[in-house]
Amino acid sequence: MEALTFAHSHVPLQHFARVNSSHFFIKTQVESQHKQKQEKKKKKTTFVATTSTKGTAEVSEKPSTVLTSREKPLKTSSSTPPLKKLSTESLQYESGYLGGVPDQFLRDATDDEREGIPNAMTYLTNILSSKVYDVAIESPLQYAAKLSERIGVNVLLKREDLQPVFSFKLRGAYNMMAKLSGDQLERGVICSSAGNHAQGVALAAQRLGCDAVIAMPVTTPEIKWKSVKRLGAKVVLVGDSYDEAQAYAKQRAEEEGRTFIPPFDHPDVIIGQGTVGMEIVRQAEEPLHAIFVPVGGGGLIAGIAAYVKLVCPQVKIIGVEPSDANAMALSLHHGQRIMLDQVGGFADGVAVKVVGEETFRLCRELIDGVVLVSRDAICASIKDMFEEKRSILEPAGALALAGAEAYCKYYGLKGETVVAITSGANMNFDRLRLVTELADVGRKREAVLATHMPEEPGSFKQFCELIGPMNITEFKYRYDASKKEALVLYRQVLLNFVGLHTVSELAAMVNRMESCQLRTMNLTTNDLVKDHLRHLMGGRSNVQNELLCRFVFPERPGALVKFLDTFSPRWNITLFHYRAQGETGANVLVGIQVPSSEMDEFRGCVDSLGYEYTDEMSNAAFRLLMQ
Numbered sequence: 001m002e003a004l005t006f007a008h009s010h011v012p013l014q015h016f017a018r019v020n021s022s023h024f025f026i027k028t029q030v031e032s033q034h035k036q037k038q039e040k041k042k043k044k045t046t047f048v049a050t051t052s053t054k055g056t057a058e059v060s061e062k063p064s065t066v067l068t069s070r071e072k073p074l075k076t077s078s079s080t081p082p083l084k085k086l087s088t089e090s091l092q093y094e095s096g097y098l099g100g101v102p103d104q105f106l107r108d109a110t111d112d113e114r115e116g117i118p119n120a121m122t123y124l125t126n127i128l129s130s131k132v133y134d135v136a137i138e139s140p141l142q143y144a145a146k147l148s149e150r151i152g153v154n155v156l157l158k159r160e161d162l163q164p165v166f167s168f169k170l171r172g173a174y175n176m177m178a179k180l181s182g183d184q185l186e187r188g189v190i191c192s193s194a195g196n197h198a199q200g201v202a203l204a205a206q207r208l209g210c211d212a213v214i215a216m217p218v219t220t221p222e223i224k225w226k227s228v229k230r231l232g233a234k235v236v237l238v239g240d241s242y243d244e245a246q247a248y249a250k251q252r253a254e255e256e257g258r259t260f261i262p263p264f265d266h267p268d269v270i271i272g273q274g275t276v277g278m279e280i281v282r283q284a285e286e287p288l289h290a291i292f293v294p295v296g297g298g299g300l301i302a303g304i305a306a307y308v309k310l311v312c313p314q315v316k317i318i319g320v321e322p323s324d325a326n327a328m329a330l331s332l333h334h335g336q337r338i339m340l341d342q343v344g345g346f347a348d349g350v351a352v353k354v355v356g357e358e359t360f361r362l363c364r365e366l367i368d369g370v371v372l373v374s375r376d377a378i379c380a381s382i383k384d385m386f387e388e389k390r391s392i393l394e395p396a397g398a399l400a401l402a403g404a405e406a407y408c409k410y411y412g413l414k415g416e417t418v419v420a421i422t423s424g425a426n427m428n429f430d431r432l433r434l435v436t437e438l439a440d441v442g443r444k445r446e447a448v449l450a451t452h453m454p455e456e457p458g459s460f461k462q463f464c465e466l467i468g469p470m471n472i473t474e475f476k477y478r479y480d481a482s483k484k485e486a487l488v489l490y491r492q493v494l495l496n497f498v499g500l501h502t503v504s505e506l507a508a509m510v511n512r513m514e515s516c517q518l519r520t521m522n523l524t525t526n527d528l529v530k531d532h533l534r535h536l537m538g539g540r541s542n543v544q545n546e547l548l549c550r551f552v553f554p555e556r557p558g559a560l561v562k563f564l565d566t567f568s569p570r571w572n573i574t575l576f577h578y579r580a581q582g583e584t585g586a587n588v589l590v591g592i593q594v595p596s597s598e599m600d601e602f603r604g605c606v607d608s609l610g611y612e613y614t615d616e617m618s619n620a621a622f623r624l625l626m627q
């Protein structure tokens with residue numbers, strides 16, 4: 001087990017100092033910049049660790065500028081009053097349902113109440129004169145023929161995945177940066193991002209000939225920081241989380257007089273993103289029922305709404321969020337910005353714990369609500385897009401498509417025209433395996449079931465007869481001499497004439513099994529089964545005092561050792577399962593033997609470890625498959 005590091009082997013850290021438990025380090029990658037005046041050769045990368053007085057350690061590079069150690073650790077909280085912390089679970093509704101509907105806050109506000117707040121008209125005029133086309137293309141609005149036929153609604157795709165850096169983010173970044181004075185451009189810009197905003201800022205800086213520093217968490221995959229470097233920006237890998245990278249960027253902006261370019265919460269960024277709405281209005285040839293927009297911090301939807309709601313107020317502007325990253329839906333529901341205690345990282349482009357202040361204000365005034373979708377539905381939409389246009393979207397990029405389909409089905413819409421923004425294509429290749437696995441579940445073409453079978457001759461044959469016309473794509477069984485019954489876990493596909501299995505067909509099969517005393521459970525929607533247990537089958541055993549927990553390990557060197565240091569040898573580890581799924585954190589399932597008298601001590605250790613943690617003891621699938 002110790003051989004697992006959960007580290008990206010490419011991360012060229014040669015030395016790092018670890019001080020106290022905070023395990024904080026910075027790595028800089030400086031490369032020759034885009035301008036001729038700068039040196040052409042790449043500088044030699046030698047890493048040197050330095051420690052500061054307050055529990056931080058930096059690894060920086062020689063002979064280029066070594067970052068000065070900071071006297072104070074970075075603060076990641078802002079001075080504004082703390083936001084209410086809520087879990088994503090506190091607001092869940094059926095996929096496709098229009099929830100998170102805003103109250104009437106600013107819709108009915110008087111001009112006095114609005115004083116000092118830029119209104120939608122100010123946004124609209126600024127959107128009309130935005131200069132984003134120095135870097136962005138007017139992306140096509142394309143008809144999705146297969147999807148439209150399948151759901152009976154005309155679906156138009158606004159192809160922001162075709163932008164030069166494969167997402168719309170360069171619009172906002174460029175719009176803000178193009179407004180900077182010559183002096184500000186001379187002093188350079190800085191931003192923090194692990195993804196598309198970083199590339200947007202880097203490209204904008206390249207076009208404007210200004211120096212850009214991009215702070216990214218050390219966990220950022222190589223593919224992402226390399227593409228930013230390729231655009232000529234300086235990359236600083238800093239901190240374990242986005243919050244730490246952001247704190248660093250803001251502090252360095254202050255120290256060096258650089259302009260901080262926020263990813264969503266700034267009027268000029270919102271105006272840049274709003275040009276997407278302007279194009280849709282211009283390009284659409286028929287009246288639109290709704291525009292579906294993916295929501296992270298809310299910059300894209302706020303910009304689109306600011307334009308469209310003034311020009312065509314009858315068009316609904318509907319946000320789409322993953323069920324496990326529903327910060328906007330929750331904020332609208334409560335009438336105030338809230339902070340998520342945990343956020344799902346699958347659609348990393350929209351994994352935001354708090355939406356922006358200005359974006360929230362605009363959304364509260366202008367949008368019609370938020371649809372929530374599952375990870376499986378996002379994967380199904382990635383597959384739809386591939387089948388439609390042979391393009392691969394990243395999860396956040398397919399979010400709006402998943403929301404549009406779910407909404408149209410939920411409300412039984414027919415014959416209308418809707419737009420879904422395909423917002424990005426920066427897909428981490430490693431994630432494709434999981435996407436293909438979940439796509440069929442999301443499209444309800446595949447089911448995961450478990451059946452108890454008597455350990456006696458002929459029962460397997462009987463089982464196969466009962467399965468009927470369904471194709472089995474995976475089957476797991478292991479003999480256990482001590483048991484009278486075996487448990488088989490299987491995935492199956494049923495294609496009827498429209499290529500779908502229905503809930504009733506599955507239920508009928510489960511009934512057939514049950515009537516022959518073969519107890520069967522439908523586990524299709526159980527995430528614990530999909531991520532872990534189905535790969536662990538055959539490992540059933542009766543372990544005393546076994547706790548089952550899911551941890552999210554940070555993807556960085558030392559994460560596993562830190563975990564083991566915390567629990568072992570104090571408690572025995574009875575199960576360990578990790579399968580790379582291309583997420584920002586490693587999703588690990590752990591079995592651990594803890595006598596009930598030691599539970600308080602165990603919980604204290606879990607808290608001190610600081611990794612996200614979920615107790616899975618009440619998950620029925622655990623008892624069924626593992627005990």
Ligand SMILES: Cc1ncc(COP(=O)(O)O)c(C=O)c1O
Binds near residue numbers: 263349394424
């Ligand atoms: C591909 C993609 N889609 C959607 C979003 C969400 O945009 P916003 O944060 O403006 O809501 C992002 C944000 O980075 C993104 O990268």
